[in-house]
Amino acid sequence: MLTLQHSFALLPLTLALGLTSVSGHAENTSLTAKESDPQTLGWRQGFPPPKGKLITQPQSDFFSFPKLRWTVCHIRELMPTTEVSRGIGAPSKLDYALDKNIDAITFTPTNSKRPMTWRQSLDANYTDGIMILHHGKVVYERQNGCLNELGNHAAMSMTKSMTGLLAEILVTEGKLDDKALVASIIPELAKSGFGDATVRQVMDMTTALDYSEDYADPDADIWKYSEAASPLPKPKGYSGPNGYFEYLQTVPKKGEHGVEFNYRTINSDALGWIISRTTGKAIDDLLSERIWQKIGAEQSAYMTVDAKGTPFAGGGISAGLHDMARIGSLMLNKGEMNGERLFPTAVVDNIEAGGDKGAFAKAGYKQLNNGSYKSMWWLFNNPTPIYAARGVHGQTVYVDPAADMVIVRFSSYPEASNGKIDPTSLPAYKAVANYLIKK
Template sequence: MTGDHTYRDPKNPGAPVIPRAEWDIGPYNRYTFQNVRDFVPTTRVWRGTGAVSPLAEAHQDLSAIRFSHDGTERTIGTFLDETFTDGLLIMHGGKIVSETYMNGMRPETLHLSQSVGKSVVGALAGIIVGRGLLDPQAAVTAYLPELEKTAYRGATMQQVLDMTTGTTFDETYTAPDSHVAKLDAACGWKERKSVNWPQTVWQLILELSEAERPHGAAFQYRSIETDVLAFILQRVTGKMLAELVSEEIWMPMGAEHDASFTVDPAGYALACGGFNASLRDYGRFAAMIAAGGTFNGRQIVPAAWVAETRSGGNHAVFGSDYRFVLPNGAYHNQFWVEDVDRPVLMSRGVFGQLLYMDQDADFIAVKLSTWPDFINAKRTKLTLAAIHAIRNAVLAR
């Protein structure tokens, strides 16, 4: 790094530079999401020394599949082009049906997944709960008594898992003084705009003293909830998050590549959005969830946890802001539920990251993207329409 800028190409010092304050947004994300460790510190999620779990392949050409959305007919090929795709993986019946790399991405490339990482942490929580080390109905302060002076007093771990606490946290990505802007600085992604801003993620959590509603009253998407969860997991196990994901998920899953988390100035791995992995390893994780927590010949996440995650979403607390994309959806245990009447689990991240896990159809899709905007509800609906068209075509063949 040189001053406030990082060169895109060290062999060409005259090339355009990427501003430090904008490295993670469009158009720079077209490059940076595949090169995160060049911009912020990271810690390794070791895959271990075991054999890579094999993925059977039965490739099909999906590019010509046609589908209609909002009155416009497209092919999957044109859809991939217009939605800033970096990677797409489709699996059915445990086999890779299609694997596409775009925008210079390669099979070994680690791609930032933003909030997809929340589901990795949710799955990890299921493992630790299954061992009897955590009680989802226990108070957050039973594990983190330091939060007694914050708005998390009285909240349960389950409410943190479901993002239904009443804690005030402004998730407005484009607002310069929002809580999520402070999180960007506290986690080490951006510079602090004031000496009064928290220096670490833990310090930010300790400053969340305001509540906007009673705990459990409504779902509201708050990234910081996943970080609260991660600190609970670290407290009860005595291990750091990257080590836990390595030992409990990445190693037993037979991951092909090491993964990574970005880390804050205190060395804390950012649970809510700093996870990076390769396309196939995201596919292994998604396939494991879609198989009831089983993969590589092992029960990795308790089957009961996965089943309850699919069936336990509460649509009643799922507000109108979220129903535009998911009219009958829910959020539970750090996963999105597409439709509570036909549970399909999803992991979603800003700028177009998606894991789609349909257990009933034995179908999964992974889409890694670099949209120019943080969120775009119309583009999300288009993406789901494309995934549905792919699923229907694959099941019909």
């Protein structure tokens, strides 16, 4: 029997669903990237794999390090998923102009005085796949760990940025009014905390909700959310909400909307609902139609689903590294891809303009000081706009238009919080940008 309720056994599932930004189990963080390589550790290898090398649902805490390093490439083998189809045409060609000097670029981590090379930073961050595009060409690529060119990797909360992008497209195209109240679009949410928030407040996560992600509290809302969202059969006697849509209706309001940024995944799921109600299409289908089928993707992506088939708009995507690089290019080129315009330039202009810095500051992200959050993209503190999709354990699509550079990274850092990963990655990205600009 599944005894998920208020149980720590749920944490892995929660993490697998990409819900959290807090640190996960990291009992074994003493293992280096090389030592924890899933090939080396032999997870699920052999016919059958030996007992100690199994990774299964739900007992084996598959999202704990070092198992995590296998799991991020194999989500679909552990739970139901839905395809984000690439279509059936030929993939677009990626142009390569590899630059071997990048490995030796040095930078100083923000939490250290000792310089580090770009190459060293990859292992420091347990990088599974990384790609740098400059002037539209791939200047750097590396795939290792669980990842290869035929693999998909969990995008975690980068999913939110895809959902936010779809919403921003609809707003720009006049199909969705970002000033409308949520209740006017989703009457079922009228009595919830979302009801009198505007679509824009949901998009920028400035909703005021009574919702706790305190993992130390067995009664925290995150547990109920996870249980509602689980695609596995509910435990006997379970009478709570089933699925994202039912759960969202239970979230009360707390405070005033529009005042404070609070990073809560439920906003992305509410936005997914708004998008689907507006367009009549599920997020996976819309993402396929508007993005994946249009960018010349090499691989179909996929999304986890709840028990009713609702794709997880807040964290469910797994995708290929090359295709996430194509997404980065699409953003850098403000909606143009392979000579075709997929959406108006205003979509990216709106994101680049950033969100409410005052509201963002209240959330207290020290390393993202003077940043903001707009349409589910993170804006950094910089004279020119730099923005990123970000997911726990080190996922990013980092776009620096002034440097004409995109960096895409999949990784499986032992701890979830990007606060641990940013010190050796954000300054590394800047150093690479400086090198490429001067090149």
